Amino acid sequence: MNQKRGKRKKKSKSTLAKAADKHVLYEASVQSAEAYIELLNKIYKGIRKKKLRTIREDFCGTARLCYEWVKADKKIETWGVDFDSEVLEWGKTNHAPVVGDAAERVHLLCEDVRTAQTPEVDALIAFNFSYYIFKQRDELLSYFRTTLNNLNDRGVLFMDLMAGPKSYDDDYEEREIDDEVTFDGNEVPPFxxxxxxxxxxQLTHDMKCYIHFEFEDGSKLKKAFSYDWRIWTPMEIRDLLLEAGYSEVDFYLQGWDDEEDDTDDNFVKRIEYNELDAWFGYVVGIK
Ligand SMILES: C[S@@+](CC[C@H](N)C(=O)[O-])C[C@H]1O[C@@H](n2cnc3c(N)ncnc32)[C@H](O)[C@@H]1O
Known part of the structure; x- marks a missing residue:
């Protein structure tokens, strides 16, 4: 007998994770464009006694920083470079309308940072530890030489770095994000x-890292972003930048606020540091 057995149609349950846009979550939890702009303007002015005008952001992702910068200052022109067309397109679609005509001063290049051609700029930025993808010494040195060639005579390179004994280890950290808005002013639901x-x-400093997002209904976006990095130490980075031809390399690091029991968000130039078990800061290369 031909028995046809019915199968119940699976209803896909709508969850906060399914409704979420991972780029919105990333920008809300990882980036602080306004704080970056304030800090980088201050450091650049301190070094060059002039205002920043032209900026190239390597590994720009959604290029939020490029758009924030042209919105904040009408004399700024930015170039964002990333080889992922999907993420660049997302940035353009979601950010360009917010800044109106200023979007003409944002140039996005879907290219490899090692070969992308742009005019020489005042500042080259490579954030969120993106240069850690270069694991071989020669690769990183060659990238640093490229950054130097992309800077004008007043040029300054800004990169972030992570260090401290707990950075050189497996780790798991959670942060509640509950008071953020998108670039166009919409509230981001808590996550x-x-x-x-x-x-x-421990031997090679290779590390796999992931960003996961978790929501109030218990749903999760596991491994929304994955990274395969070599965690270069501050002195390795400094030595390679000097070898690449930078004339000076400085570290801007924050202190600890005992009253708040938190970092003080005050990034200042330091030549000695023993404040925290795990920390991030900025490395500044002067052409
Ligand atoms: C960690 S995200 C950084 C996003 C942003 N810069 C930030 O600060 O949050 C790294 C980005 O680098 C891009 N990327 C990785 N290697 C690249 C390369 N060789 N050339 C251009 N883009 C690259 C990826 O597509 C990704 O969007």
Whole structure:
């Protein structure tokens, strides 16, 4: 007998994770464009006694910083470079309408940062540790030489770095994000940002890292972003930048606020540091 057995249609449950846009969550939890702009303007002015005018952001992702900068200052022109067309397109679609005509001063290049041609700029920025993808010494040195060639005579390179004993280890950190808005002013529903450092290799400093997002209904976006990095130490970075031809390399690091029991958000130039178990800061290369 031909028995046809019915199968119930699976209803896909709508969850906060399914409704979420990972780029919105990333911008809300990882980036602080306004704070970056204030800090970089201050450091650049301190070094060059002039205002920043032209900026190239390597590994720009959604290029939020490029758009924020032209919105904040009508004399600024930015170039964003990323080889992922999907993320660049997302940035253009979501950010360009917010800044109106200023979008003409944002140039996005879907190219490899090692070969992308742009005019020489005042500042070249590579954030969120993106240069850690270059794991071989020669690769990183060659990238640093490229950054130098993309800067004009007043040029300054800005990159972030992470260090401290707990950065050189597996780690898992959660942060509640509950008071953020998108670039166009829409409220971002509360979520938990999870940073996972997995399989840190003490010998090579290779590390796999993930960003997960978790929501109030229990749903999750696991491994929304994955990274395969070598965690270069501050002195390795400094030595390679000097070898690449930078004339000076400085570290801007924040202190600890005992009253707040938190970092003080005051990034100042330091030549000695023993404040925290795990920290991030900025490395500044002067052409
Ligand atoms: C960690 S995200 C950084 C996003 C942004 N810069 C930030 O600060 O949050 C790294 C980005 O680098 C891009 N990327 C990685 N290697 C690249 C390369 N060789 N050339 C251009 N883009 C690259 C990826 O597509 C990704 O969007």
């Amino acid at each position: 938990t940002y999870v940073w996972e450092q997995d399989k840190f290799n």
